[in-house]
Amino acid sequence: MAPLTWYLGLSALLFTIGAVGVFIKRNAITIFLCIELMLNAVNLALVSLSSFFGDIGGQLFVFIVMTVAAAEAAVGLAIIISIYRNRESLNVDEVDNLKL
Amino acid sequence: MRGETILFVVFAVLALVTALNVLVQRNPLYSALSLIGTLASLSAVYMTLRAQFIAAVQIVVYAGAIMVLFVFVIMLLNVPKDQPQVEKQKGLRYLAIPFAGLLIAETFTVLQRLPARSMPPLPASGGDQAVGTTWSIGTALFTDYLLPFEVTSVLILMAVVGAMVLARREND
Amino acid sequence: MTALLLEWTIKIAVLLGVLMTAVAYLTLLERKFMSWIQLRVGPDRVGYWGLLQPVADGIKMIFKEDIIPLEANRAVYLAAPAIALIAALMSMIVIPYGSQVNVFGRVIDLHVTRMNVGVLYVLALTSLGVYGFVLAGWASNNKYSLLGGLRSSAQMISYELAFGLSMVSVLLYTGTLDLASIAEGQSGWYGLKWNIVQFPLMFVFVVFYIAALAETNRTPFDLPEADSELVAGYHTEYSSMKFVMFQVAEYLNLITSSSIATTLFLGGWNGPFVDRFPLLGLVYFGVKVLALILLAMWIRYTVPRFRYDQLMRFGWKVLLPIAIINIVITATILLLRS
Numbered sequence: 001m002a003p004l005t006w007y008l009g010l011s012a013l014l015f016t017i018g019a020v021g022v023f024i025k026r027n028a029i030t031i032f033l034c035i036e037l038m039l040n041a042v043n044l045a046l047v048s049l050s051s052f053f054g055d056i057g058g059q060l061f062v063f064i065v066m067t068v069a070a071a072e073a074a075v076g077l078a079i080i081i082s083i084y085r086n087r088e089s090l091n092v093d094e095v096d097n098l099k100l
Numbered sequence: 101m102r103g104e105t106i107l108f109v110v111f112a113v114l115a116l117v118t119a120l121n122v123l124v125q126r127n128p129l130y131s132a133l134s135l136i137g138t139l140a141s142l143s144a145v146y147m148t149l150r151a152q153f154i155a156a157v158q159i160v161v162y163a164g165a166i167m168v169l170f171v172f173v174i175m176l177l178n179v180p181k182d183q184p185q186v187e188k189q190k191g192l193r194y195l196a197i198p199f200a201g202l203l204i205a206e207t208f209t210v211l212q213r214l215p216a217r218s219m220p221p222l223p224a225s226g227g228d229q230a231v232g233t234t235w236s237i238g239t240a241l242f243t244d245y246l247l248p249f250e251v252t253s254v255l256i257l258m259a260v261v262g263a264m265v266l267a268r269r270e271n272d
Numbered sequence: 273m274t275a276l277l278l279e280w281t282i283k284i285a286v287l288l289g290v291l292m293t294a295v296a297y298l299t300l301l302e303r304k305f306m307s308w309i310q311l312r313v314g315p316d317r318v319g320y321w322g323l324l325q326p327v328a329d330g331i332k333m334i335f336k337e338d339i340i341p342l343e344a345n346r347a348v349y350l351a352a353p354a355i356a357l358i359a360a361l362m363s364m365i366v367i368p369y370g371s372q373v374n375v376f377g378r379v380i381d382l383h384v385t386r387m388n389v390g391v392l393y394v395l396a397l398t399s400l401g402v403y404g405f406v407l408a409g410w411a412s413n414n415k416y417s418l419l420g421g422l423r424s425s426a427q428m429i430s431y432e433l434a435f436g437l438s439m440v441s442v443l444l445y446t447g448t449l450d451l452a453s454i455a456e457g458q459s460g461w462y463g464l465k466w467n468i469v470q471f472p473l474m475f476v477f478v479v480f481y482i483a484a485l486a487e488t489n490r491t492p493f494d495l496p497e498a499d500s501e502l503v504a505g506y507h508t509e510y511s512s513m514k515f516v517m518f519q520v521a522e523y524l525n526l527i528t529s530s531s532i533a534t535t536l537f538l539g540g541w542n543g544p545f546v547d548r549f550p551l552l553g554l555v556y557f558g559v560k561v562l563a564l565i566l567l568a569m570w571i572r573y574t575v576p577r578f579r580y581d582q583l584m585r586f587g588w589k590v591l592l593p594i595a596i597i598n599i600v601i602t603a604t605i606l607l608l609r610s
Contacts, residue, residue, distance in 0.1 A: 002108040004217045007149070010112045012207035014138075016200050017119045023196040029128050029179055033135050033170065037119055040142055040162070043154075051149040052217055056231050056240045059154050060248075063237065066161050067252045071259030073166045077173045078266035084177050085269075129410075133348075136403070156392035164399025168406070168429060172422065175410050234389060234449055 007048035014041035028080050028090045032073070039069050108148045115141035126181045132170050139163040151232040275378070283384045287364060295523045296326035302569055309573045336512040341413055344509065349411035353510065353517035356404025360524035363397045366390040367531045368452040370541045370553030382541070382553065383452055390451040391443060394532060395436050398487060402428050404521065405506050412509035420505030423580060424489060430587040431486035431493075437595035438480040441602045442467055442536045451532075455540030459547075466539035472602040477537045479595050481564075484529035486587065488522060491572040495580050530564035531557075538564075 014037060021034030043062045050058025084090055118137035125131045139162050146155035229235045241249055300315065300322060307314030315322040340349065370382030387393055402425045409421015445467065446454050458465045467473045486493040507518045534540060538560045541553030578586065 002105045002148070005211045005214055006108065006112070007145075008211055008214075009208065010115065010145070012204065012211070013116060014119055016203050016207075017116075017123065019203065020196045020200045021123045023199075024123065024193045027128055027179065029170065029174060030122075030131050033122055033128075033131055036162075036166070037122060037135060037138065040139065043158075044142055044145065047146055047151045047154055048149055051151055051232060054231050056236050057245075059151055059232065059237060060240055060245050062154055063157065063241070064248050064252055066157065067256065070161060070166050071256050073169055074259050074263040075266065077169060078263040081173065081177065081267050090177070090179055129348075152387075152389045153392070156389045156396055159396035160392065160399050164396060164402070165429070168399075168402055168425070171403070171406060172425075175406070175418065175422065228388070234392075 004048060004052045007052075008045055011041045011045040011048070014038075014044065026092050028083065028092050028095075029077075031092065032076055032080070036069065036073070039065065104148050108145060111141045111144040111148075115145065128179045128181075129171065129174050132167060132174060135170075136163050136167050139167065149232070150230070153232065153234045153237050279380060280384065284365070287384060288361075291361070291364060291524065291527065292520075294527060295520050296330065298523050298527070298565070299329065299519075300325050301565075305566065305569050306573050309570070330516075333512055333516045338512045338514075339509075341509050343413040345411040345413070348407050349509075350514070352404050352408035352411055353514045353521065354404075355407065356401060356521040357517050357524070359397045359401035359404065360521045360528060363394050363528045364524075364531070366393055366451050367528075367535055368455045368540055369557050371456070371546070371550050373550045381452070382550070386450065386452050388448075388450045391439055391449045394451075394528075395432075395439070398428075398432060398435065401521075401525065402432075408510070408518070409506035412506070414509050417506055417508045420508070423495070424506055427493065427580075427583060427587070428487055428489070430584060431483045431591070434479060434587060434591040434595045435483040435487055437592065437599060438476045438483060439536065441473060441476045441595075441598050444599065444602050444606060445470065445473060451535050451540075455535050455542070458539040459542050462544075463539065463542070466537065466542070468537040468539075472598065472605050473537070476595070476598050476602075477533070479591055479598065480537070481533060481567075483587075483591060483595075484533060485568060485571065486583070488525040488529055490526065490568055492575045492578050493583055495577055495583060526565060526568060527561065530561045530568070533564055534560040 018034045018036075018038035018041060021037065022031050025031050025034065043065055046058045046062050046065070050056065050062075080090065083095060087094065115138050118134045118141060121134040122131045122138070125134060139158060143155045143158040143163070146152075146158060303325075304314040304322065315325045318324045318328045340346065365384040366387050368381075368383040372379050372381050374380075405428070406421050406425040409417045409419070409424070412418070412421075442454070443449060446457050448454060448457075454467075458467060463469070468477050507515055510518060534557065541557045543552065543556035546553045546556065
């Protein structure tokens with residue numbers, strides 16, 4: 001059985017990769033994919049802690065997080081579709097109408 | 101026990117490789133497909149943690165529904181590949197790697213100090229109701245955690261209505 | 273440990289062999305059945321009674337020219353039929369084909385593996401099977417394929433909901449997600465314990481079967497791939513063995529859905545004298561699956577096709593509410609009984 005630190009280390013690495021992706025990428029959909037990656041890293045941390053401490057609350061939290069992620073993906077992609085219809089481009093550098 | 105460790109290592113490496121591939125690919129569809137690979141590897145890692153219900157639900161909900169939604173949107177919008185030469189603030193992307201290194205270093209210093217802990221053993225009988233089985237999640241969901249469950253249903257209703265309103269074409 | 277590995281290997285090899293032969297001869301059965309319904313004879317030139325027809329078809333398909341469109345996305349184009357086939361095949365390992373046999377003093381369960389989240393595993397693989405079709409449509413670089421693939425996968429996703437929710441009623445009634453336990457729970461009482469005869473579950477079988485027909489893209493829900501519509505949908509640009517993979521995946525999906533319907537509703541491998549001769553369980557299972565497959569084929573050659581908007585409306589506005597109401601009714605009945 002792999003020790004707890006390995007699972008938490010994997011979670012940290014995945015979270016970092018997701019965070020780097022949010023910084024580097026400029027396509028709105030790819031940024032959204034990296035956000036989902038970060039959510040999954042957190043899910044992994046929650047499930048591993050739940051299993052190692054014998055508390056079901058962690059896995060229930062993951063269940064709720066997955067549901068919220070689904071809702072957020074639906075609304076977020078609807079917003080992205082609206083932006084694309086208005087601007088014909090998905091580059092987040094060009095969505096800067098509120099800039100002075 | 102060695103078998104489970106080997107399985108964890110294999111799927112952890114697979115998850116990391118596919119996650120890096122999400123960043124590396126220029127075409128958003130390949131990034132989405134790599135993310136599906138990451139989600140599937142994570143589902144296998146959940147299985148090694150004896151969280152069977154979450155592993156199955158991860159594939160049904162995340163890889164089977166959310167990612168299908170992403171793939172549909174990418175195909176319908178015909179998203180073009182990333183073009184690095186039209187960036188506005190090129191210097192900022194090189195800041196990401198040192199910050200990432202800093203974040204990883206911080207987490208690993210914290211993890212070094214954690215006391216070693218191994219998983220609690222499986223109960224001799226009644227393994228059907230251990231933590232991680234559907235029974236345990238079901239009973240907890242409908243007794244202790246009933247309020248989040250009901251609130252989540254309202255949240256999903258809001259998301260459905262919101263997505264339909266936002267994505268509708270303004271014909272008139 | 274090695275005995276276990278050997279057991280798994282033999283079971284998987286036997287299962288693969290039986291499934292591939294079954295798929296090949298299902299094509300012949302389909303054509304023969306279609307021809308009887310349409311009052312003609314069907315293929316009977318190749319071999320006695322047409323029994324070598326699948327062999328002839330296979331050889332023909334191998335020798336066809338393998339065309340890959342020039343602008344097609346090669347990796348995804350080649351992977352898509354494989355994804356469809358893998359998702360269809362992997363569902364067969366959790367289905368119980370019989371109870372237990374005694375071979376050389378070793379008790380062998382007649383299922384490849386026993387998962388205590390078996391039903392969720394099947395649902396997960398159904399969800400993953402959608403990717404084969406949507407990626408095939410996109411990778412062909414052909415607008416008809418893209419539209420056909422998107423329509424086909426939108427249809428599959430919509431009917432997945434009714435498919436899953438109709439299974440929830442059965443799960444409420446039996447109290448377990450394990451397919452082997454569900455089959456065992458329907459033993460005895462001369463068939464009166466089969467789930468299809470229980471009061472709250474008889475209507476769910478209809479919902480489940482219709483949703484399963486729509487999931488596997490069979491008529492009357494096969495608009496996205498019918499020959500006279502949208503050219504041929506997502507498999508327009510596929511030729512030779514990749515096309516065969518899609519057809520095999522479609523028939524395998526039909527076998528899988530029928531097997532799950534048999535396990536959940538018709539009592540799986542149960543039947544008369546099955547406790548004395550466990551191998552009879554295999555025969556009963558085969559007969560029940562064959563009956564459901566023939567029912568699907570019968571519907572195909574009798575009922576006209578749905579238009580796409582009618583199909584989506586039916587899935588969302590009719591089947592889904594019926595499945596949900598059935599869950600409420602089943603839960604109420606179970607509460608009143610206890």
